[in-house]
Amino acid sequence: xxxxxxxxxxxxxxxxxxxxxxxxxxxxxxxxxxxxxxxxxxxxxxxxxxxxxxxxxxxxxxxxxxxxxxxxxxxxxxxxxxxxxxxxxxxxxxxxxxxxxxxxxxxxxxxxxxxxxxxxxxxxxxxxxxxxxxxxxxxxxxxxxxxxxxxxxxxxxxxxxxxxxxxxxxxxxxxxxxxxxxxxxxxxxxxxxxxxxxxxxxxxxxxxxxxxxxxxxxxxxxxxxxxxxxxxxxxxxxxxxxxxxxxxxxxxx
Amino acid sequence: xxxxxxxxxxxxxxxxxxxxxxxxxxxxxxxxxxxxxxxxxxxxxxxxxxxxxxxxxxxxxxxxxxxxxxxxxxxxxxxxxxxxxxxxxxxxxxxxxxxxxxxxxxxxxxxxxxxxxxxxxxxxxxxxxxxxxxxxxxxxxxxxxxxxxxxxxxxxxxxxxxxxxxxxxxxxxxxxxxxxxxxxxxxxxxxxxxxxxxxxxxxxxxxxxxxxxxxxxxxxxxxxxxxxxxxxxxxxxxxxxxxxxxxxxxxxx
DNA sequence: CTGGGGCGTTGCAACTTCTGCAACGCCCAT
DNA sequence: ATGGGCGTTGCAGAAGTTGCAACGCCCCAG
Numbered sequence: 001x002x003x004x005x006x007x008x009x010x011x012x013x014x015x016x017x018x019x020x021x022x023x024x025x026x027x028x029x030x031x032x033x034x035x036x037x038x039x040x041x042x043x044x045x046x047x048x049x050x051x052x053x054x055x056x057x058x059x060x061x062x063x064x065x066x067x068x069x070x071x072x073x074x075x076x077x078x079x080x081x082x083x084x085x086x087x088x089x090x091x092x093x094x095x096x097x098x099x100x101x102x103x104x105x106x107x108x109x110x111x112x113x114x115x116x117x118x119x120x121x122x123x124x125x126x127x128x129x130x131x132x133x134x135x136x137x138x139x140x141x142x143x144x145x146x147x148x149x150x151x152x153x154x155x156x157x158x159x160x161x162x163x164x165x166x167x168x169x170x171x172x173x174x175x176x177x178x179x180x181x182x183x184x185x186x187x188x189x190x191x192x193x194x195x196x197x198x199x200x201x202x203x204x205x206x207x208x209x210x211x212x213x214x215x216x217x218x219x220x221x222x223x224x225x226x227x228x229x230x231x232x233x234x235x236x237x238x239x240x241x242x243x244x245x246x247x248x249x250x251x252x253x
Numbered sequence: 254x255x256x257x258x259x260x261x262x263x264x265x266x267x268x269x270x271x272x273x274x275x276x277x278x279x280x281x282x283x284x285x286x287x288x289x290x291x292x293x294x295x296x297x298x299x300x301x302x303x304x305x306x307x308x309x310x311x312x313x314x315x316x317x318x319x320x321x322x323x324x325x326x327x328x329x330x331x332x333x334x335x336x337x338x339x340x341x342x343x344x345x346x347x348x349x350x351x352x353x354x355x356x357x358x359x360x361x362x363x364x365x366x367x368x369x370x371x372x373x374x375x376x377x378x379x380x381x382x383x384x385x386x387x388x389x390x391x392x393x394x395x396x397x398x399x400x401x402x403x404x405x406x407x408x409x410x411x412x413x414x415x416x417x418x419x420x421x422x423x424x425x426x427x428x429x430x431x432x433x434x435x436x437x438x439x440x441x442x443x444x445x446x447x448x449x450x451x452x453x454x455x456x457x458x459x460x461x462x463x464x465x466x467x468x469x470x471x472x473x474x475x476x477x478x479x480x481x482x483x484x485x486x487x488x489x490x491x492x493x494x495x496x497x498x499x500x501x502x503x504x505x506x
Numbered sequence: 507c508t509g510g511g512g513c514g515t516t517g518c519a520a521c522t523t524c525t526g527c528a529a530c531g532c533c534c535a536t
Numbered sequence: 537a538t539g540g541g542c543g544t545t546g547c548a549g550a551a552g553t554t555g556c557a558a559c560g561c562c563c564c565a566g
Contacts, residue, residue, distance in 0.1 A: 005261040009299040016322040046262040059323035067320030068377035069269040070312035101314040124321035
């Protein structure tokens with residue numbers, strides 16, 4: 001809608017790939033160097049980009065701080081956190097909390113496993129949307145046509161042999177998840193890692209977030225992990241209850 | 254430099270305070286509603302803001318994802334991380350890594366204490382610049398006139414009775430830190446928490462990051478914590494060495 | 507030592523884009 | 537019903553933004 005802002009914002013993902021100098025930015029934006037310079041200057045004034053000692057631009061500190069604040073303001077996160085910690089204390093495994101927002105699912109909280117073998121993941125990182133158990137739950141709650149539209153739009157990277165291969169398989173999986181009210185990821189993202197997940201619902205019954213417990217094969221088998229399902233679901237329901245209670249007219253997410 | 258972009262970016266910190274509707278955004282920006290709407294729309298297209306179910310705007314998911322990428326691209330972070338983990342294994346306390354950038358110091362990595370009592374802090378959060386041990390180290394390395402200028406510009410909140418009260422005290426502390434090559438924060442931020450910190454230097458000797466070990470009084474006394482200083486300094490030096498070696502012509506931060 | 511190329515920067519005039527207005531439609535509460 | 541609040545749209549004037557060309561700078565090559 002606004003050309004100037006549009007261009008300026010396009011610079012950010014570009015810099016996320018790595019530092020770039022003025023010429024590179026101008027080229028990739030398809031604008032004159034002087035234009036790129038002015039945009040970068042404005043971004044710089046707001047701390048969104050930073051100029052390294054070699055004159056190249058990087059993403060700036062304020063961007064990071066802003067994102068931090070953004071996450072700290074999420075009400076579900078606040079409510080869920082103590083429950084996640086308690087669950088971690090009970091089972092010892094890695095616990096995640098994720099939300100869906102405009103075609104992306106991302107982790108907004110995490111409690112690390114107490115076992116020495118830990119899985120890689122990071123708060124703020126978009127999750128593997130086609131395979132993650134939490135993603136399945138969040139997407140399964142969308143209206144039918146939205147699921148269809150999204151499923152067709154996605155890529156289906158074959159992380160492992162068990163990854164969801166195509167839109168049809170994905171929609172089928174979503175239907176199943178929707179039906180049963182919980183989800184799993186058994187080696188679909190990383191060969192040796194399994195997850196069980198449960199949905200967190202708002203007062204209106206819509207899924208507002210999802211939580212999961214993940215553990216590598218070397219610690220517990222998939223079957224053993226599945227025995228935790230009742231506990232995970234109970235925790236999710238507790239969070240749902242508290243969230244619905246406290247949330248009066250506040251927005252989702 | 255660019256009015257439109259400037260206005261658009263001003264919306265972000267505003268939304269970081271909490272969700273806001275169109276009218277509020279327009280008011281605080283001092284522009285017409287229709288203008289604010291167009292700016293918000295552009296931000297929305299880029300995923301920087303998100304529209305909640307109650308129509309109010311929040312910061313968006315892409316912002317969080319971008320910030321995540323920004324941090325993952327920091328080379329010092331990559332190099333330092335395993336060292337921080339090892340240090341944590343040796344002493345058990347919380348370990349932080351921080352960098353300075355344009356009048357701000359922020360944590361870019363953290364390894365949690367293994368003791369039950371943990372301190373609050375969060376990656377991406379700007380640190381209490383006038384009292385934190387890592388901040389002292391990073392600022393102490395600036396040129397004299399920069400230190401002066403910055404010191405005068407800062408606020409000096411009295412978190413505790415031992416907080417740095419004013420520019421003079423701060424500059425004096427920086428001089429001392431610069432001299433001795435390490436820093437402490439003994440209850441200057443939170444009454445019961447102490448830190449010891451050491452600088453990480455690039456090939457040219459400039460301080461590029463700082464790391465610290467923090468622990469509450471209830472776990473170890475300040476004196477006991479200070480006995481860790483040699484270990485902390487050695488770790489920082491190891492990181493410096495590795496960073497200087499690997500870094501050929503790359504930028505700071 | 508000198509010349510050339512690369513890169514960031516600036517002033518300017520033309521023009522594209524953005525702005526604020528006013529009016530409309532919508533929903534909720536009175 | 538009806539008024540107020542809020543988001544949304546089309547439009548013409550105003551204003552900001554654009555690309556150009558030229559400059560200065562630094563570094564490398566001749």
